[in-house]
Amino acid sequence: MSRQGADPIERPSATASSPIVAFQAVGMRYGRAPEVLRDIDLTLAPGSFHFLTGASGAGKSSLLKLIYLAHRPSRGLISLFGQDVSLMGRRELPALRRRIGVVFQEFRLLEHLSAFDNVALPLRIAGQRPESYRADVAELLAWVGLGKRMHAMPATLSGGEKQRLAIARAVVAKPDILLADEPTGNVDHEMALRIMRLFVELNRLGTTVMIASHDQDLVSRFGAPVLHLSEGRLAPV
Amino acid sequence: MSLDGDPDDWTRWKPAPLLPRQDGRDRGLAFVIAVLCFLATLMAFASLAANRAAEGWVRDLSAxxxxxxxxxxxxxxxxxxxxxxxxxxxxxxxxxxxxxxxxxxxxxxxxxxxxxxxxxxxxxxxxxxxxxxxxxPATAGALNGALREAGVDGEVDDHSRWLADVKRSAGAIGGTAIGAGLLVAMAAAAVIAFATRAGLAARHEVVEVLHLAGAQDAFVARLFQRRFALLAARAGLYGAAAAAALAAAAHVFGGSDGFTPVLPMVWNDLFAALPVPILAAMVAAVAARGTAMRLLKAEP
Structure with a gap:
């Protein structure tokens, strides 16, 4: 993984294979509340890079939840990796989830585990042996600037450190899709650029990236396609 | 996990338990399991002694x-x-x-x-x-025949009526012990199931993160299974050891006939305490896994 450069994002070619994510007329609601997402039609090509923008409450996090399979749609069809996941059984979801890295807005770190254990979590769940990933985890932690805090507990980390830790956990298993919900919200400008460069680098290696952000400077700086949500609907930018 | 010395030393890192360590609820649960194992072990001792007493009575009556x-x-x-x-x-x-x-x-x-x-x-x-x-042993028929041949008018009592009563009583005691043991196991399973349900609710955030990171329900259930099996094994060890200590004290201080004259114990009976922690762990593992799998499958 290269650690330099912040070149503009390369668009996937027009002849890219079938979409890695496809939504058809998707709606989503929480419980019996009104739909927070309505009539979403969306396709993400493999290796694409998108920003997801919208005002607070527009449904950015909800849309990401549908992609990382934390929530079922109330209607419509969702296809991931070419498979219809709308009616997929519970047993089949984990294999797909392992191919998706998520940086949660609220981090969702496991407070009783050290930084090292948090980052190693996806690899443990995937059944890898510690000897096979210890060095990778240490290297990644060093790269996100937590090399000296590998064994610190999350409660002792600052907001920015937690965010970097969450990013390290999301990318450690080299996912096919990387979703990030406001991943630069708690870090300074320099670290925000470093994080974005990491995402760009992963994208260059083939990872499909979608970043929810309302940092317009960041969005415009990287020049990736933008999906804009407004009142639960995808709107033209 | 904690590593003493160099904080950068990741080469000695070993995965930490994915569920948070014990809390107050687990201590209360361990106490209940220990008490159940204590009672189960005492029942096993009493059953063995009662069986031995019955065998002695049968032997005496048959002789x-x-x-x-x-x-x-x-x-x-x-x-x-x-x-x-x-x-x-x-x-x-x-x-x-x-x-x-x-x-x-x-x-x-x-x-x-x-x-x-x-x-x-x-x-x-x-x-x-x-x-x-x-x-x-000579049969009642042979004894009656000998009396008839000798021209003696007599009635032979070979104690068979009493033998049947003693054997029936011994069977009832054994059956009662097995039934009580099953009840204790069911009670232990129930408290473990309750604790698993509470544990899943209390650690919902952890479980959700594990799921989103790609964990199968079986992976999560295995964490609870392992946690409660180890807890039950430790609690069972304490309970069984306490019961064994009590039985040993009763054997030593219970007079020349051992535990009591009607419940004769021998030192080898104490070995009956050995499988108790293992059985407790097995019951806990089955109960925790079953409960966790059922609850996880019920999630959307």
Whole structure:
């Protein structure tokens, strides 16, 4: 993984294979509340890079939840990796989830585990042996600037450190899709650029990236396609 | 995990438990499991001792028979008893036959008639006691045949009625112990299931993160299974050890007959405590896994 450069994002070619994510007329609601997402039609090509923008409450996090399979749609069809996941059984979801890295807005770190254990979590769940990933985890932690805090507990980390830790956990298993919900919200400008460069680098290696952000400077700086949500609907930018 | 010394030393890192460590609820649960295992172990000891007592009674009753002799005309009680004893002593499977004199017979009646309360002219049945070969005891039929051949009018009591009662009682005690053991196991399973349900609710955030990172329900259930199996094994060890200590103390201080005269214990009985922690862990593992899988599958 290269650690330099912040070149503009390369668009996937027009002849890219079938979409890695496809939504058809998707709606989503929480419980019996009104739909927070309505009539979403969306396709993400493999290796694409998108920003997801919208005002607070527009449904950015909800849309990401549908992609990382934390929530079922109330209607419509969702296809991931070419498979219809709308009616997929519970047993089949984990294999797909392992191919998706998520940086949660609220981090969702496991407070009783050290930084090292948090980052190693996806690899443990995937059944890898510690000897096979210890060095990778240490290297990644060093790269996100937590090399000296590998064994610190999350409660002792600052907001920015937690965010970097969450990013390290999301990318450690080299996912096919990387979703990030406001991943630069708690870090300074320099670290925000470093994080974005990491995402760009992963994208260059083939990872499909979608970043929810309302940092317009960041969005415009990287020049990736933008999906804009407004009142639960995808709107033209 | 914690690593002493160099904080950058990741080469010695080992994965930490994915569920948070014990909390107050787990300590309360461990106490309940320990008490259940204590009671189960005591029941096992009592069952073994009761079984041993019953075996002893069966052995004693099977090893002897009693013959009530009725004298014929012109024959005294003593003569009839002596003839019966002589005839019975020759039967194969009899090691000894002896007639009880009147004083011995009166002594047998003392519990009902009192000491010295038997008039001298009161007719008392004369008894002959027969000791049987424990390897090949003579049957009641053989004893009756010997009496008939000798022309003695007598009635053989081979204690079979009492034997049946003792065996039935022993079976009832064993069945009761098994039933009580099953009830204890079910109670342990119920509290583990309750604790698993509470644990899943309390650690919902952790479980959700594990799921989103790609964990199968079985992976999550295995965490709870392992947690509660280890807890039950430790609690079972304490409970079984406490019961064994109590039984050992009772054996040492319980008099010459051991635990009590009616529940004779031997030191080897203490080995019955050994499987208790393992059984507790197995029950806990099954209950925790089953409960966790059921609850996780019910999630959307």
């Amino acid at each position: 002897s028979a009693t013959i009530q002799v009725r004298p014929r005309d012109g024959e005294t009680d003593s003569e009839a008893a002596a003839r019966a004893a002589e005839a019975l002593a020759a039967v194969k499977g009899v090691t000894e036959a002896a007639s009880l004199d009147r004083a011995a017979s009166e002594k047998l009646l003392e519990p009902w008639l009192g000491q010295g309360g038997i008039p001298a002219d009161l007719p008392i049945p004369r008894l002959v006691t027969v000791e049987l070969d424990p390897k090949a």
